[in-house]
Amino acid sequence: MRIIVCAKQVPDTTEVRIDPKTNTLIRDGVPSILNPDDANALEAALTIKDKLPDTIVSVISMGPPQAENMLRECLAMGADEAYLISDRAFGGSDTWATSNALASACRKLKDYDFIFGGRQAIDGDTAQVGPQTAEKLGIPQITYVQDIVLNDDNTVTVQRQLEDGYEVIKVKSPAMLTAVKELNSPRYMSVDRIFEAMKMDITRWNINDLDVSPTDVGLKASPTRVYKSFTPPAKGNSVMLEGSVKDMVEQLAVKFKHHHII
Amino acid sequence: MILKKEHELLRKTIRDFVEREMSTYPDEVDKTGKIPEEVIDKLVKYKFISSIIPKEYGGAGADYVSYAIIMEEISRRCASTGTYITAGSSLVALPLVNFGTPEQKEKYLRPLAEGKYVGSFGLTEPGAGSDAGAGQTIAIDKGEYYELSGRKCFITNAPICDFAIISAMTDKSKGTKGISTFIVESKWDGFSVGAHEDKMGIRGTETSDIILDKVKVPKSNLLGGEGRGFKIMLNTLDYGRIGVAAQALGVAQGALDEAIKYTQERIQFNRPLAKFQNTQFTIADMATKVQAARLLVYDAAMKKDSGGVPGLESAMAKYYAAETANEVAYKALQLHGGYGYIKDYPIERIYRDARILSIYEGTSQVQQMVIAGHVIKK
Numbered sequence: 001m002r003i004i005v006c007a008k009q010v011p012d013t014t015e016v017r018i019d020p021k022t023n024t025l026i027r028d029g030v031p032s033i034l035n036p037d038d039a040n041a042l043e044a045a046l047t048i049k050d051k052l053p054d055t056i057v058s059v060i061s062m063g064p065p066q067a068e069n070m071l072r073e074c075l076a077m078g079a080d081e082a083y084l085i086s087d088r089a090f091g092g093s094d095t096w097a098t099s100n101a102l103a104s105a106c107r108k109l110k111d112y113d114f115i116f117g118g119r120q121a122i123d124g125d126t127a128q129v130g131p132q133t134a135e136k137l138g139i140p141q142i143t144y145v146q147d148i149v150l151n152d153d154n155t156v157t158v159q160r161q162l163e164d165g166y167e168v169i170k171v172k173s174p175a176m177l178t179a180v181k182e183l184n185s186p187r188y189m190s191v192d193r194i195f196e197a198m199k200m201d202i203t204r205w206n207i208n209d210l211d212v213s214p215t216d217v218g219l220k221a222s223p224t225r226v227y228k229s230f231t232p233p234a235k236g237n238s239v240m241l242e243g244s245v246k247d248m249v250e251q252l253a254v255k256f257k258h259h260h261i262i
Numbered sequence: 263m264i265l266k267k268e269h270e271l272l273r274k275t276i277r278d279f280v281e282r283e284m285s286t287y288p289d290e291v292d293k294t295g296k297i298p299e300e301v302i303d304k305l306v307k308y309k310f311i312s313s314i315i316p317k318e319y320g321g322a323g324a325d326y327v328s329y330a331i332i333m334e335e336i337s338r339r340c341a342s343t344g345t346y347i348t349a350g351s352s353l354v355a356l357p358l359v360n361f362g363t364p365e366q367k368e369k370y371l372r373p374l375a376e377g378k379y380v381g382s383f384g385l386t387e388p389g390a391g392s393d394a395g396a397g398q399t400i401a402i403d404k405g406e407y408y409e410l411s412g413r414k415c416f417i418t419n420a421p422i423c424d425f426a427i428i429s430a431m432t433d434k435s436k437g438t439k440g441i442s443t444f445i446v447e448s449k450w451d452g453f454s455v456g457a458h459e460d461k462m463g464i465r466g467t468e469t470s471d472i473i474l475d476k477v478k479v480p481k482s483n484l485l486g487g488e489g490r491g492f493k494i495m496l497n498t499l500d501y502g503r504i505g506v507a508a509q510a511l512g513v514a515q516g517a518l519d520e521a522i523k524y525t526q527e528r529i530q531f532n533r534p535l536a537k538f539q540n541t542q543f544t545i546a547d548m549a550t551k552v553q554a555a556r557l558l559v560y561d562a563a564m565k566k567d568s569g570g571v572p573g574l575e576s577a578m579a580k581y582y583a584a585e586t587a588n589e590v591a592y593k594a595l596q597l598h599g600g601y602g603y604i605k606d607y608p609i610e611r612i613y614r615d616a617r618i619l620s621i622y623e624g625t626s627q628v629q630q631m632v633i634a635g636h637v638i639k640k
Contacts, residue, residue: 069267072267072271073271073274076271076275185282187308188275188278188279188304188308189271189272189274189275189308190307190308190309190322191272191308191309191310191312191313191322191324191328191332192309192317192321192322192323192324194268194271194272194275194324195268195322195323195324197268197271198267198268254606257606258527258606258607259527260528
């Protein structure tokens with residue numbers, strides 16, 4: 001079995017601030033991370049590999065050369081191979097242009113059973129790249145996946161998260177699934193895998209390696225236009241306590257003490 | 263400090279581990295006296311506990327910088343867990359890695375790396391602390407086997423160990439050259455442990471005496487040959503010190519973190535404490551010393567990784583980092599005022615945990631002796 005995982009390197013938004021004058025992200029000095037939902041997608045693929053060791057988990061990403069660091073993390077978590085789609089021609093791509101390139105890379109890899117991706121990236125929050133890639137490949141897609149059960153007949157039974165419950169869907173391979181954080185808890189990189197990952201090759205593909213033309217990708221192929229972005233007014237510093245009433249009362253008392261209220 | 267990419271990745275994943283798995287647990291561990299099994303299982307699974315054990319015996323086969331990173335970041339949150347890691351992955355593993363036969367490694371080192379066995383290291387005795395050569399434990403050659411009798415004290419993991427690395431006298435007339443080292447299984451007749459030690463700090467680790475009453479130890483469990491025990495123990499401590507130095511660094515950093523956090527929150531005289539110059543100068547001193555300790559620790563680790571023998575460097579790192587951990591924990595608690603004396607704040611535990619660092623695996627004064635021995639030429 002081959003599972004392709006689509007991953008994106010994103011700025012760690014817990015550390016990103018917004019420039020109040022220009023309303024753009026201040027990216028200087030902000031560390032880059034593997035997009036959290038994509039880590040859930042990778043974990044789902046690796047869980048299948050744990051059960052079926054012959055499974056090949058291939059991670060693909062479109063991004064600048066430094067996205068290689070993120071792909072090394074994926075290898076250190078346990079992925080078998082990594083592909084970086086990187087070319088100036090892809091610069092400025094929106095979700096439409098990006099999914100053209102990713103779909104092309106999936107076609108080139110061939111013989112995949114499933115494609116896993118995160119529901120959305122924390123920098124753009126569009127949740128479009130996964131579904132668009134599936135459309136362009138002509139395969140079924142299930143978004144908001146919170147549980148995956150692999151069946152013997154080349155199908156998976158998944159739970160698709162809804163606001164007030166979930167749907168159970170059975171789908172035959174090949175198919176695209178996009179993961180939400182409730183799907184699993186991503187594994188850590190193990191010490192030995194980190195050292196192995198440093199020695200592994202990451203395959204670079206540029207536009208000539210893919211079956212897309214320069215008019216399909218990049219800024220000019222991107223129909224999205226951003227007219228305005230702004231920071232919503234802050235809601236105030238509220239903290240939601242969780243757990244049983246007893247737990248919450250205990251937490252509350254500790255917080256009061258910490259703030260010298262009691 | 264500039265580290266290699268693999269070391270940066272390792273630090274990142276350990277920090278992630280600490281955030282996700284160890285957020286509330288140092289206080290629990292301090293109360294219950296045990297590290298949760300699910301955490302130990304994960305330390306094993308990701309090879310955080312076997313970083314310097316070779317791959318062919320189930321370890322990660324990584325370097326000392328990696329080991330130091332693990333010890334620093336884990337101890338920054340929980341010193342007890344740091345002690346648990348260093349007891350197994352260094353004190354017990356190193357004598358086996360460096361002096362064990364292939365059979366001994368297969369039988370004891372592999373299960374240690376794979377988390378199937380817990381090991382302990384028995385050097386200290388009631389009458390032989392810093393004077394490690396004054397041990398009274400004896401091993402009598404009975405032809406087929408050795409018969410070990412004696413008492414070891416303050417042994418980390420003794421109550422839960424499957425085997426212990428034990429030093430004992432095979433020939434008293436030869437002094438330290440008459441000491442040998444044995445691998446002794448806890449299930450053998452005559453092996454027992456003393457009462458649980460009610461410690462001041464690192465209360466998450468289990469510590470007790472090991473009592474040996476005519477324990478029959480097969481000849482195949484002698485480590486490195488008769489009379490080589492003192493060398494094995496000193497060699498182990500020389501390198502093992504890097505781990506404890508990194509633990510001390512982590513504890514110091516953890517205390518500094520708490521001081522920075524608290525002084526920004528606590529308002530007195532209508533200002534956060536952090537706005538007072540006294541606070542700023544104190545924290546500047548603490549941060550500078552922590553960074554100096556860090557450079558010493560990683561310098562020792564890098565020297566070992568590049569094939570050198572960091573006897574001097576590891577003693578300096580252990581000495582300075584341990585003293586710094588105590589000083590920084592003291593000052594951090596002082597900045598907390600009365601609240602620092604209350605168990606609701608982590609600094610109360612950190613202050614207690616720090617105290618062991620200048621005592622175990624060679625007191626600060628023993629480190630000073632080692633350092634002086636290197637720098638004052640005879």
